[in-house]
Amino acid sequence: MKTEILTMLRETEGYVSGQELCNHFGVSRTAVWKAINQLKDAGYEIEAVPNKGYHLISAPDIMSAEELKSNRKTKWMGQEILYFDSIDSTNTKAKQLAEENYPSGTLVVADRQTAGRGRRGRNWESPQHTGIFMTLMVKPDMNPNNASMLTLVAALAVAKAITEVTQLPAQIKWPNDIVINGHKIVGILTEMSAQIDYINHVVIGIGINVHNESFPQELRETASSLLLESGKRFRRADIIEAFLEHFEKYYEVFLETQDLEALMNEYNRMLVNREKFVRVLDPKEPFEGKAMGITKKGELIVDTWESRKLVSSGEVSVRGIYGYV
Amino acid sequence: MKTEILTMLRETEGYVSGQELCNHFGVSRTAVWKAINQLKDAGYEIEAVPNKGYHLISAPDIMSAEELKSNRKTKWMGQEILYFDSIDSTNTKAKQLAEENYPSGTLVVADRQTAGRGRRGRNWESPQHTGIFMTLMVKPDMNPNNASMLTLVAALAVAKAITEVTQLPAQIKWPNDIVINGHKIVGILTEMSAQIDYINHVVIGIGINVHNESFPQELRETASSLLLESGKRFRRADIIEAFLEHFEKYYEVFLETQDLEALMNEYNRMLVNREKFVRVLDPKEPFEGKAMGITKKGELIVDTWESRKLVSSGEVSVRGIYGYV
Numbered sequence: 001m002k003t004e005i006l007t008m009l010r011e012t013e014g015y016v017s018g019q020e021l022c023n024h025f026g027v028s029r030t031a032v033w034k035a036i037n038q039l040k041d042a043g044y045e046i047e048a049v050p051n052k053g054y055h056l057i058s059a060p061d062i063m064s065a066e067e068l069k070s071n072r073k074t075k076w077m078g079q080e081i082l083y084f085d086s087i088d089s090t091n092t093k094a095k096q097l098a099e100e101n102y103p104s105g106t107l108v109v110a111d112r113q114t115a116g117r118g119r120r121g122r123n124w125e126s127p128q129h130t131g132i133f134m135t136l137m138v139k140p141d142m143n144p145n146n147a148s149m150l151t152l153v154a155a156l157a158v159a160k161a162i163t164e165v166t167q168l169p170a171q172i173k174w175p176n177d178i179v180i181n182g183h184k185i186v187g188i189l190t191e192m193s194a195q196i197d198y199i200n201h202v203v204i205g206i207g208i209n210v211h212n213e214s215f216p217q218e219l220r221e222t223a224s225s226l227l228l229e230s231g232k233r234f235r236r237a238d239i240i241e242a243f244l245e246h247f248e249k250y251y252e253v254f255l256e257t258q259d260l261e262a263l264m265n266e267y268n269r270m271l272v273n274r275e276k277f278v279r280v281l282d283p284k285e286p287f288e289g290k291a292m293g294i295t296k297k298g299e300l301i302v303d304t305w306e307s308r309k310l311v312s313s314g315e316v317s318v319r320g321i322y323g324y325v
Numbered sequence: 326m327k328t329e330i331l332t333m334l335r336e337t338e339g340y341v342s343g344q345e346l347c348n349h350f351g352v353s354r355t356a357v358w359k360a361i362n363q364l365k366d367a368g369y370e371i372e373a374v375p376n377k378g379y380h381l382i383s384a385p386d387i388m389s390a391e392e393l394k395s396n397r398k399t400k401w402m403g404q405e406i407l408y409f410d411s412i413d414s415t416n417t418k419a420k421q422l423a424e425e426n427y428p429s430g431t432l433v434v435a436d437r438q439t440a441g442r443g444r445r446g447r448n449w450e451s452p453q454h455t456g457i458f459m460t461l462m463v464k465p466d467m468n469p470n471n472a473s474m475l476t477l478v479a480a481l482a483v484a485k486a487i488t489e490v491t492q493l494p495a496q497i498k499w500p501n502d503i504v505i506n507g508h509k510i511v512g513i514l515t516e517m518s519a520q521i522d523y524i525n526h527v528v529i530g531i532g533i534n535v536h537n538e539s540f541p542q543e544l545r546e547t548a549s550s551l552l553l554e555s556g557k558r559f560r561r562a563d564i565i566e567a568f569l570e571h572f573e574k575y576y577e578v579f580l581e582t583q584d585l586e587a588l589m590n591e592y593n594r595m596l597v598n599r600e601k602f603v604r605v606l607d608p609k610e611p612f613e614g615k616a617m618g619i620t621k622k623g624e625l626i627v628d629t630w631e632s633r634k635l636v637s638s639g640e641v642s643v644r645g646i647y648g649y650v
Binding site for chain 1: 417420424444470473476500501514515516517518519520521522523525638
């Protein structure tokens with residue numbers, strides 16, 4: 001009921017009367033009053049005016065399922081949302097839910113991860129009250145070979161969402177990071193469960209540094225947060241909502257052709273590596289060149305002195321030669 | 326202790342004395358006697374001769390962890406074995422164990438599956454006391470693009486194991502079935518959990534029809550069992566043991582080059598499609614031709630009138646034009 005009350009308060013310009021709420025849910029005044037008080041306890045500022053009703057003044061920076069669901073404006077993305085104060089890893093949880101037949105578009109959000117993971121089994125710092133640790137699970141009907149492009153679709157949606165909510169110049173570091181002013185703000189870890197010609201599910205784990213005031217020594221040079229870059233505090237639920245909306249839109253476009261044809265121009269405009277010199281850490285033979293953008297298959301185009309090369313994200317990493325990126 | 330007693334009985338030509346067993350395990354005569362009786366209750370025929378000791382005459386057709394472990398002759402494949410009388414799906418269980426950090430080479434075996442799965446979400450018939458339903462979980466350090474070849478490695482190992490134990494002419498129907506006299510005996514369902522450039526784990530699910538005396542109407546034309554093809558009953562544990570041994574050997578060879586270069590001749594010799602006319606159900610444009618064998622990447626070579634084509638198992642299915650295969 002709290003989710004629905006929040007949704008009604010959000011959708012109403014003026015006041016929602018207590019009687020309306022009683023009628024809507026078929027409960028007593030006391031029950032409504034109790035739910036309103038629980039919302040206040042959770043940090044919602046709700047004005048109560050006699051003979052007029054309730055009005056939502058402001059929402060706290062929490063990511064509870066009620067908050068996220070009442071904030072949601074998508075058609076189906078995030079249709080199921082599960083929130084945890086603390087969890088081992090949102091990717092692990094999302095995989096379990098997929099096996100338990102949760103629907104495509106299920107979102108898992110946590111305030112803290114005790115065993116958050118980055119690429120190739122690395123650790124991902126996930127202290128409480130500082131970030132967004134979320135995993136979106138989807139079940140696309142497509143060939144497993146195309147799944148790696150979903151990382152790029154997610155990166156585009158996150159970059160757009162951050163720019164929209166914070167006005168900061170978020171850029172994509174191909175294939176799976178978001179940077180602002182050259183500092184890493186977001187990491188994306190995509191994992192897939194597949195049969196040879198059939199995707200069971202894909203989980204897209206996204207870690208966003210939001211309120212961090214500092215970082216451990218070894219990350220200080222490379223990492224940053226939205227707070228450090230802007231001096232402001234943003235509501236994490238607003239970023240999640242904006243991400244879901246953008247991702248829903250891009251995902252549907254992507255699924256139509258199962259490539260990035262329709263998205264690559266937008267992606268390339270946000271690509272921090274674009275027209276920059278990069279070093280491609282090819283395990284066989286590292287090389288340097290100028291990154292030109294991505295292909296519709298999600299490969300990075302790198303021009304060396306001799307030739308144009310297409311770099312696939314499954315095989316190499318890419319590092320900027322100048323600066324942090 | 327039952328596993329170790331069985332192992333000692335199996336490794337000893339003559340008799341193992343009760344005193345030896347007491348000393349070995351540091352337990353009383355009564356404890357040994359109790360364990361021996363439990364084994365007898367499970368169906369083991371154990372002779373007990375005063376002043377000589379115990380001797381294993383025969384083992385029943387059971388697949389308990391004790392039976393499988395004491396039967397095991399591998400170096401590390403099947404180092405952990407879990408047996409279930411009934412389970413939803415051995416693939417699902419093996420995936421869970423992988424996430425719980427069970428080691429590469431863990432084997433899950435069941436006498437019955439209540440929700441056994443075939444390719445593309447199809448059902449797999451798994452009634453009790455008739456078959457082997459098992460899943461081997463491995464964690465190969467290789468690029469996810471190469472994982473689909475593991476299905477072929479497993480098919481080769483199963484075909485060899487069946488031929489060895491039963492003397493029946495098992496053949497491989499590319500990419501993931503085993504047939505005998507044109508009837509399907511084995512299906513293989515490989516599933517992978519992967520990051521973009523990193524395999525978390527691969528589970529190889531194998532269903533073998535062993536003691537089936539008949540099949541449902543819709544399968545009668547195409548499916549068969551080892552019993553129906555030979556008129557004999559084989560011990561399922563012996564087939565599992567032979568499979569583990571062959572798979573261990575082939576897996577190690579495969580991992581060295583991460584292709585089938587060293588195995589393709591052996592594979593092609595067992596390939597039922599070889600030099601047969603096949604119809605390739607390419608979703609874009611189906612075509613017919615003569616299957617010639619596999620490449621070192623595991624593709625099926627099909628010669629049409631115009632050209633030689635390489636068929637990848639992730640994209641198409643192949644059907645024999647004449648007969649059942």
